[in-house]
Amino acid sequence: MSGITIALSKGRIFEETLPLLAAAGIVPTDDPEKSRKLIIGTNRADVRLVIVRATDTPTYVQYGAADLGIAGKDVLIEHGGVGLYQPLDLNIARCRLCVAVPKGFDYAAASRPGGRIRVATKYVSAAREHFAAKGMHVDLIKLYGSMELAPLVGLSDAIVDLVSTGGTLKANNLEAVEDIMDISSRLVVNQAALKVKRELIQPVIDAFAGAVKP
Ligand SMILES: Nc1ncnc2c1ncn2[C@@H]1O[C@H](COP(=O)(O)OP(=O)(O)OP(=O)(O)O)[C@@H](O)[C@H]1O
Ligand SMILES: O=P(O)(O)OC[C@H]1O[C@H](OP(=O)(O)OP(=O)(O)O)[C@H](O)[C@@H]1O
Structure with missing residues (x-):
């Protein structure tokens, strides 16, 4: 995939991430609560979302199956955080x-x-x-x-x-x-993807950082 893939879980993380995605100019084309699709497109041809179990988000990002993801600190502690860059506390799902x-x-x-x-x-x-x-x-x-x-x-x-x-x-x-x-949720990024796709990933990190609510 030449674009970027973002792993999100349904429910509170997806809902609370929508404003952050919007700040990065990303709008999903489907609602995971209504669609059974696990790969969801966005208004941007170079950005797609994958819908995973909350506990599995770090694993998808660790192995590079997703470039970015959003996961609770609880989930990240249990996963261990191997291979993940954690640039931002998003202050959601608190x-x-x-x-x-x-x-x-x-x-x-x-x-x-x-x-x-x-x-x-x-x-x-x-x-x-x-x-x-x-x-x-x-x-x-x-x-x-x-x-x-x-x-x-x-x-x-x-x-x-x-x-x-x-x-x-x-x-x-x-x-x-x-x-x-x-506990709150953090943005996690695959460390290799950040190097190879920095021109796509860094603007998303920056937009999320600017949209985090205190
Ligand atoms: N009641 C809550 N209020 C606010 N945030 C919560 C609450 N419960 C869980 N969270 C946070 O939201 C994250 C996602 O929770 P969610 O309920 O969507 O998944 P889950 O049911 O815990 O995980 P899984 O689907 O893998 O069993 C959790 O990892 C945690 O960080
Ligand atoms: O203090 P409260 O506001 O009642 O929230 C606490 C509940 O929220 C979480 O479950 P969740 O709602 O995610 O359901 P789940 O069992 O499907 O994970 C958590 O495991 C608690 O059971």
Whole structure:
């Protein structure tokens, strides 16, 4: 592909990226929520979008199947960031990575150094680092979604998950007991593509940078 390919996931990242794309003069020709197409054209013949799972965005960019992508910090931590240049925090899809437990669970007692708990999460790397820094022993159980269910059915004592409004925790009688980090989405660029296609990629980076909201 002589032009550039941008990897995006459907949903909040696609929606929140539209104004940034517009600032770069890029307008998609299809809506991924309505179309089943995975390759979407734009008003520019030299720019196309590929629609991927949020977790897969760094992988497409790492291998050069996409030149650029937009991925949450949560996803980038789990991926490791190999081969990716991360020039911009786009300040979109903002939330927090938290430890949450059923209301009434004595997390303070469980989290004393030497304590041991079972934690279910999709974010194993971030969780491992967090609990290791606290000197806690945790048995991590990898899940791929609906983490909030795990403590309700005895799979785990706690979860590490993303929290935005807190509505999902509340609906499941859970509470956040620790903030691990603030999360937002970043622009990621394939390092080789940046060198070879700089005349196409740099203007997109610059336009995104100018359109980031504080
Ligand atoms: N409730 C939320 N509010 C704001 N941002 C969020 C929220 N949940 C997730 N995010 C951010 O948006 C990114 C994309 O989330 P999205 O829900 O589209 O994908 P996902 O369901 O987490 O991933 P996958 O489809 O691969 O399972 C996440 O990686 C995270 O950075
Ligand atoms: O604090 P809240 O505003 O309730 O948001 C938190 C929820 O948002 C995310 O899920 P998402 O909506 O992405 O659904 P998913 O399970 O399909 O990823 C996250 O995994 C929480 O479940």
